Amino acid sequence: MLIEAVKLENSPEAGAEPERRVRDRGATERAILAAAKSLLAQEGFQNFGINAVARRAGCDKQLIYRYYGGLDGLVEAIGTDLGTWVRDRIPEDAGGMFLLTYGDLMERLALLLLDALKNDPLMRRILAWEISDNTEQVRRLSEARSKALALWLERMRGSLAPPKGVDAAAVNAIVIAAIQHLVLAGAAGGQCAGLSLKTPKDWEKAALALKRIVRGVYG
Amino acid sequence: MLIEAVKLENSPEAGAEPERRVRDRGATERAILAAAKSLLAQEGFQNFGINAVARRAGCDKQLIYRYYGGLDGLVEAIGTDLGTWVRDRIPEDAGGMFLLTYGDLMERLALLLLDALKNDPLMRRILAWEISDNTEQVRRLSEARSKALALWLERMRGSLAPPKGVDAAAVNAIVIAAIQHLVLAGAAGGQCAGLSLKTPKDWEKAALALKRIVRGVYG
DNA sequence: CCCCGCTGTCACCAATCGGTGAGTAGCCGG
DNA sequence: CCGGCTACTCACCGATTGGTGACAGCGGGG
Structure with a gap:
């Protein structure tokens, strides 16, 4: 079980590291899945939603719709990952x-x-x-x-x-x-x-x- | 006029049955508590909120604040009632x-x-x-x-x-x-x-x- | 080279949430 | 009959939700 340090939505570009996001769909998909898992694990299902996941993953929620077809697909991916x-x-x-x-x-x-x-x-x-x-x-x-x-x-x-x-x-x-x-x-x-x-x-x-x-x- | 048509999608069972509501604080309080209990029992805690309870009780949510001091007080009343x-x-x-x-x-x-x-x-x-x-x-x-x-x-x-x-x-x-x-x-x-x-x-x-x-x- | 497609961002939508201030409607004692 | 108290309703607030359409930027294939 990987517990990755998730970047919260704190001060953007506070340091000298703009953290240039590379264009990498695979990495983004993994980031979203990881964010979803950690969010669910830490906050529970009550505050588990599209907005919260996108916020934690540090990307736009639109990508969740695109890559996973919405929350349902994302949840299904979590299920698969559970294997x-x-x-x-x-x-x-x-x-x-x-x-x-x-x-x-x-x-x-x-x-x-x-x-x-x-x-x-x-x-x-x-x-x-x-x-x-x-x-x-x-x-x-x-x-x-x-x-x-x-x-x-x-x-x-x-x-x-x-x-x-x-x-x-x-x-x-x-x-x-x-x-x-x-x-x-x-x-x-x-x-x-x-x-x-x-x-x-x-x-x-x-x-x-x-x-x-x-x-x-x-x- | 007072609302007599309680908009709930089902449940003909005993619960909140406000017929011909008169101006009666005690009755209203009881109606609210009954509505809260039946709502919680039927829908679960996920959709349990001020608006939903007021809707089911057929009264304004303001009354819940007034009589129970908000959701917390109402929940507490449910707890007491559990005795x-x-x-x-x-x-x-x-x-x-x-x-x-x-x-x-x-x-x-x-x-x-x-x-x-x-x-x-x-x-x-x-x-x-x-x-x-x-x-x-x-x-x-x-x-x-x-x-x-x-x-x-x-x-x-x-x-x-x-x-x-x-x-x-x-x-x-x-x-x-x-x-x-x-x-x-x-x-x-x-x-x-x-x-x-x-x-x-x-x-x-x-x-x-x-x-x-x-x-x-x-x- | 240019153009198209993919990745990612942003603005905006209607709906609903909890919460509050202000106003209405009925009853009761004088 | 009326003043005031109380029960009650309504209108509105800011915040957040799920969801969508439009657009920007980069990169590779013609």
Whole structure:
């Protein structure tokens, strides 16, 4: 995840550097996409709009219409870009090779997902967006995110089969739901259902409880 | 003349029904509050503003400033009003009197909360708002909601003590987080982490998995 | 060379937003 | 009957939004 220093609309030409903008469509397109991502990650979807993105990218909004066909196309591009999320989040030591039981696997997966989301503001904002809005625009983005997550889970799971007698799909969905809501609530208000989620110690307690829950179902 | 034609595009349901408005400040205040609640419940927080509330209430926005001191005060009034949520959601057959174990209690609580949230659009919108916004305005509303939930849980719990050796506060917070996210995701996109949440059958599966999870930790 | 196309900029549009000052309309006590 | 209080409406403000048409400047191919 690149966090590029974005030039805010402060004093233009204050220094001796007029920053001659080169005519490079590719670079501009990338700048727009990067601006959109960082804007969404930092400000959330509420103030995410054509004007704001153009302002942050340092170019005219007309270019967003031209290159991406408007906000919808830009959002779609963000979704496509989200595919790289998976690549960056797969630990080197492969998936569940060394994990013997399904419980081992799911426990590790849960903790990894918790940590990944905790450190990924963009993903969090998208998640919040999905929950708060139901437009076509967001539905596509949601689908891309969902697909990325599913792929990630699959890669991590390897070829380990879930135990019989338990609806693993439903249980896992609930565990994931818990993780997502925990992270969202923690990032937004610092707590969830009375449980403080501010300090690393708080998160350790939450992680421990999460482990207990996963172990409770999968042994 | 007074406006009797409230221009809203749908919703024949109970909410703001200002018929034959007389000069009655109390009634107007109530109409505004009702309009605000129904607007928030139906449209979400994204289009929740002074103009929209006034439009739905069928009065001038100036009155909102006068009677509630602006949107903040109105939101606060919604929060206060949320206290009634608890009263309406406590089943007649009292709390955990007939429940022998903590597991019995938590299982029942989880299912009741799941159902309550599923059928309460206003609460869902507030929940989504909390997660997506971090302004003072929403933080107060969040606190009111949180307090209502805590009170509800306490009333339901009765005097049953949680088992030792497990961080019940953390575990319960996670279970609640799962329920909340499940309901939010279901209402918004009809699914969560690949699990479909549309038909009653879908929800039954989710509820069953939820029961397994609660039983897994609390026995 | 000139001209055309691509890149980028700017000005302008209607709509809506939150917010306010001023004015109208009905009721009630004297 | 009237003065004043209160409930209520209206007109307007500046700012910002998404969106579009016109134009400037550079560069490469004829």
